[in-house]
Amino acid sequence: MSAMTDGPASVVKAIPHRRRSSKKRATSILLSALAVIVFACAAFPVYWMLQTSFQPNNEIIGSQVNFWPKTFTLRNYETVLFATDRAQFLPALGNSLMVTIFTVIIALVFAFLASLAVTRFRFRSRKSFILTILIVQMIPGEAMIVSTYRVLDNWSLLNTIAGLTLVYVATVLPFTIWTLRGFVNGVPVDLEEAGMIDGLSRTGAFWKITFPLLAPGLVATGVFGFIQAWNEFLLALVVMSRPEMMTLPVWLRTFQVAHGTTNWAAIMAGSTLMSIPVIVFFLVIQGRMTQGLVSGAVKG
Amino acid sequence: MSSLTAASPSAPSVPAGTPRTSAAKRRARFTPYMLLLPASAVLMIVIGWPLIQLFIISFQEFGRAQVFGAPAPFIGLDNYTKVLGDPAYWNVMVRSLLFCVVNVVVTMVGGTLVALLMTKLNKFFRVLMSVGLLLAWAMPALTATIVWGWMFDTSYGVVNYVLTDLVGLDFHAHSWLINPLSFFFVATLIVVWGAIPFVAFTVYAGLTQIPDEIMEAAQLDGARGTQRFRLIVFPYLRSIFLVVTILQVIWDLRVFTQIFALQGIGGIREQTSTLGVYIYQVALGSGEYGVGGAIAVITVFFMMAISLYYVRQSLKEEQL
Numbered sequence: 165m166s167a168m169t170d171g172p173a174s175v176v177k178a179i180p181h182r183r184r185s186s187k188k189r190a191t192s193i194l195l196s197a198l199a200v201i202v203f204a205c206a207a208f209p210v211y212w213m214l215q216t217s218f219q220p221n222n223e224i225i226g227s228q229v230n231f232w233p234k235t236f237t238l239r240n241y242e243t244v245l246f247a248t249d250r251a252q253f254l255p256a257l258g259n260s261l262m263v264t265i266f267t268v269i270i271a272l273v274f275a276f277l278a279s280l281a282v283t284r285f286r287f288r289s290r291k292s293f294i295l296t297i298l299i300v301q302m303i304p305g306e307a308m309i310v311s312t313y314r315v316l317d318n319w320s321l322l323n324t325i326a327g328l329t330l331v332y333v334a335t336v337l338p339f340t341i342w343t344l345r346g347f348v349n350g351v352p353v354d355l356e357e358a359g360m361i362d363g364l365s366r367t368g369a370f371w372k373i374t375f376p377l378l379a380p381g382l383v384a385t386g387v388f389g390f391i392q393a394w395n396e397f398l399l400a401l402v403v404m405s406r407p408e409m410m411t412l413p414v415w416l417r418t419f420q421v422a423h424g425t426t427n428w429a430a431i432m433a434g435s436t437l438m439s440i441p442v443i444v445f446f447l448v449i450q451g452r453m454t455q456g457l458v459s460g461a462v463k464g
Numbered sequence: 465m466s467s468l469t470a471a472s473p474s475a476p477s478v479p480a481g482t483p484r485t486s487a488a489k490r491r492a493r494f495t496p497y498m499l500l501l502p503a504s505a506v507l508m509i510v511i512g513w514p515l516i517q518l519f520i521i522s523f524q525e526f527g528r529a530q531v532f533g534a535p536a537p538f539i540g541l542d543n544y545t546k547v548l549g550d551p552a553y554w555n556v557m558v559r560s561l562l563f564c565v566v567n568v569v570v571t572m573v574g575g576t577l578v579a580l581l582m583t584k585l586n587k588f589f590r591v592l593m594s595v596g597l598l599l600a601w602a603m604p605a606l607t608a609t610i611v612w613g614w615m616f617d618t619s620y621g622v623v624n625y626v627l628t629d630l631v632g633l634d635f636h637a638h639s640w641l642i643n644p645l646s647f648f649f650v651a652t653l654i655v656v657w658g659a660i661p662f663v664a665f666t667v668y669a670g671l672t673q674i675p676d677e678i679m680e681a682a683q684l685d686g687a688r689g690t691q692r693f694r695l696i697v698f699p700y701l702r703s704i705f706l707v708v709t710i711l712q713v714i715w716d717l718r719v720f721t722q723i724f725a726l727q728g729i730g731g732i733r734e735q736t737s738t739l740g741v742y743i744y745q746v747a748l749g750s751g752e753y754g755v756g757g758a759i760a761v762i763t764v765f766f767m768m769a770i771s772l773y774y775v776r777q778s779l780k781e782e783q784l
Contacts, residue, residue, distance in 0.1 A: 198581055199589040206596035206657070210603060212622065213611045229625040274502040281499035293500060298778055300511055302771035304718045306740030307760035308511070310747040311518035334510030337503055395604040397721045398740075402748060413606045417728065420610060428614050435607035446602035 213439070217241070217432040224429050240433035244419075253434070255408055256415035262325050263411060264393040267332040268386050274333070275340035276382065282341075283348040294345075301338035309402050316403060323409045331399050336389045343388070347381030348374070387449045391442050412438045515764075522757035531751065543758035552734075553742075553759065560739040563648060564716040570656050571712055572705075575663025580693075582668045594665075601661035605721040612654045613729035616640040641730035648736070654722050659715070663708055670704040671697065703777065710774040714767065720744070739763060 216224055217240050219233045244253050282290055312331060313322070321327030351374045359369035397413040404410050410418070416438055420431050522543055524536040547553050578597070582590055603611075615622050618639045627635040641647045674697065682692050698705070720740035727733055727741070737745060743763065747756025 192584075192586075195581060195584050196586075196589045199585050199593040202578060202581070203593050203596035206593075206600040206661070209608065209611045209615065209657070210599045212615055213607070216614065225620045229620070229622050229629075274506060277499040278503040281496040285496035285499075287493070287496045290496070293504075295775070295779065296507075298775045299768070299771075300507060302714065302767060302775065303511065303515070304740070304763055304767050306718055306720050306743050307763045307767075308514055308518065309744065310753055310756045310760050311514040311521060312510070313748065314521070314753065315514045315517055330506070331510055334506050337506060341503060391602075395606065397606050398724075398744070402744075413604070416606060416610070417725065420728065428617070428620070431610060432614065435610055439602075439604055439607045442604055443599065443602040447598060 210439075210443075213432050213435050216429055217436045219429055221427050221429040240429045241437070243427070243430045244434045244437060247430075253415065253419075253437070256410045256412050257437075259325065259404070259409060260394060260412040263328050263332060264390055266325070266329045267336060267393040268389045270329070271333045271336045271340050271389050272382060272386050275337055275344050275385070278337075278341045279344035279348050283345055284353070297338045297341050301342070305335065305398060309398065312399070313402050321403075323404055323406045325409075328400060328403045328411070331403060332393045332396065335396070335399070336392055339392075340385055340389055343385045344378075344381065347378055347385070350381075351377045384449045387445050391445060394442055518757050518760055518764075521753055522761045524754050524757075526752075526754035526757070528751040530753070536754075539754075543754045544762075546755055547758045547762065556737055556739060556742045559737070560717060563651070563719070563738060564713060567652055567655050567659070567716045567719075568709060568712045570652065571659045571663055571716075572709055574656060575660045575708075576667050576705075578660060578664040579667035579671055582664065583671050597661035597664060600657055601665075603658065605658060606725055608658055609654055609722045609725040610729070612650065612657075613641075613726060616650050618730070639730065641726065642732070644732070644735040647726065647731045651719075651722055651726055651736075654726070655716065655719060659712060663712070666704060666708055667701065670701045674700050707774060707777055710771065710777075714771055714774070717767065717770070 215231070215233055218236050218238070219230060220235055220237050220239065223230065223234060247253070278293075281287075282294055316322050316327050316331070319327075321330065355373050355377075356366075356369040359373045360366060364372060395413065396411075397417075400411045400414050401417075404414055407418075416431075416434050419434055521536075523538055523540065524530075525539045525542070526536045530536040578593075582593065585593065600608075616624075618624070618637055621640075623640070624635045624638050627633045627638075640650050678696060679692065682696055687695065718740055719738055723736065723738050723741050724744070727736060733741075733745070739759075743756055743759050746759060747753050
């Protein structure tokens with residue numbers, strides 16, 4: 165888009181050169197300042213979380229607010245990691261990791277198979293399957309909790325890793341199928357056919373030619389599923405009520421309630437520990453995801 | 465081989481030199497169904513079955529007693545009439561809709577402005593701004609809410625400190641969450657802060673796809689900034705705007721985490737519950753599964769009606 169601002173300058177010669185360029189510079193300074201403000205507003209809460217988490221609690225509840233830790237401490241992280249009142253961090257981390265990783269693996273495999281079916285084959289009920297996927301994606305989870313809870317209870321799946329994983333796989337699947345479908349579509353069938361002419365079997369052509377091209381798409385979709393499952397709060401709250409079965413979001417909330425307003429520093433340390441993996445993953449895949457969202461879900 | 469989608473589905477191209485037996489052909493016909501089986505099974509079990517159950521429960525008297533094994537008699541539309549006759553439900557509905565409208569409008573306008581700003585920046589400032597937006601986008605909704613709650617804390621929050629000690633207003637020990645209106649002001653800040661990055665990046669991606677020549681031609685023809693936006697950019701990005709707006713409407717109507725967690729920090733439940741939180745409170749909080757089910761069924765239909773356009777648009781864009 166740089167042509168929008170630079171391009172016309174070479175074409176339009178009517179305006180005196182100097183006045184135009186100084187006006188242009190003023191505009192560009194103003195816009196850059198705006199960008200800095202947007203950056204500050206967007207990043208401030210993240211900064212605030214971090215810097216609070218490194219302060220001793222007695223200093224953040226003084227009359228003065230520190231914009232930078234006066235005393236740098238890791239004690240809040242110690243409190244979070246090893247506090248023994250109520251639910252504990254490490255088991256919650258374990259639960260979160262297990263549920264999230266199982267969810268991602270299962271959802272990726274299932275979604276991959278399904279996306280192959282809808283992109284590489286023509287069959288009856290193909291369109292209705294895609295339609296179902298889109299509709300299912302729109303069913304609000306908040307409405308479903310009423311019966312999801314009852315159904316899981318009947319199957320004795322409440323407070324189990326398997327139960328929450330099952331629910332998460334179903335939650336993540338529609339989006340995963342839809343996105344993977346876009347990625348598979350992006351690999352031309354011609355490539356596979358060329359491989360088949362060269363003597364590969366159909367399956368061989370797929371694994372040797374298409375699959376390597378899909379790997380980045382699979383990674384990006386998987387990471388997106390990871391983030392969704394890692395962050396999910398409502399279903400985890402409903403399904404995992406026992407302290408030893410809590411996932412990180414549920415743990416963070418009880419931790420917050422347990423400590424009331426007294427230990428914000430520790431709560432910020434807990435929030436940091438929960439957010440960091442997501443932020444790192446997100447920064448890694450963001451380019452591909454925005455691309456995928458635009459070409460897949462919201463193709464212009 | 466007839467099932468392989470080539471570029472032309474009506475005339476399937478059979479690759480030369482691959483003779484197929486009829487057994488292989490038959491297998492190929494079943495392959496897609498086998499591939500769909502695992503995904504379909506999971507969706508049936510976790511979405512389909514509970515959805516049917518939800519529907520049934522909504523016509524039953526289903527409370528605490530039924531959870532512990534008492535029979536659940538069918539009571540026709542009683543749950544529905546109870547819900548629709550309850551002013552508390554309508555309050556929640558109106559509150560959710562208002563919250564949704566305000567948030568969608570602010571998010572869309574803000575996101576679009578940020579996207580436009582992105583196109584005008586040089587690389588350094590564009591990257592800087594993107595990093596900030598990505599941080600906001602990546603932050604989990606729950607931790608974001610807790611952090612904002614801390615920033616707006618009555619006694620030690622940075623917001624009250626800045627407004628009182630640096631700006632000079634009287635916000636000493638001001639409680640932001642007790643008053644419903646200012647509760648929703650904070651909630652809006654949290655939701656909009658988290659949603660603007662998605663809108664901004666999506667619109668920006670759309671903006672970069674508008675051919676430069678068109679913008680230049682318009683500029684040469686003397687179209688001003690706002691005219692260019694109205695006459696070129698907006699029509700060009702119409703479908704992106706529509707789809708993103710609908711997604712925002714759906715997400716903001718369903719907002720749960722932010723409201724629920726903010727209520728936990730402070731704020732009066734009865735005056736601040738939105739649809740998702742209300743269902744949770746009625747069904748799992750007070751154990752009235754039947755009534756909660758009725759609200760949920762109404763909500764599902766309501767959401768479906770809204771998302772219909774999104775579904776249609778997605779199907780149209782994709783040329784299945």
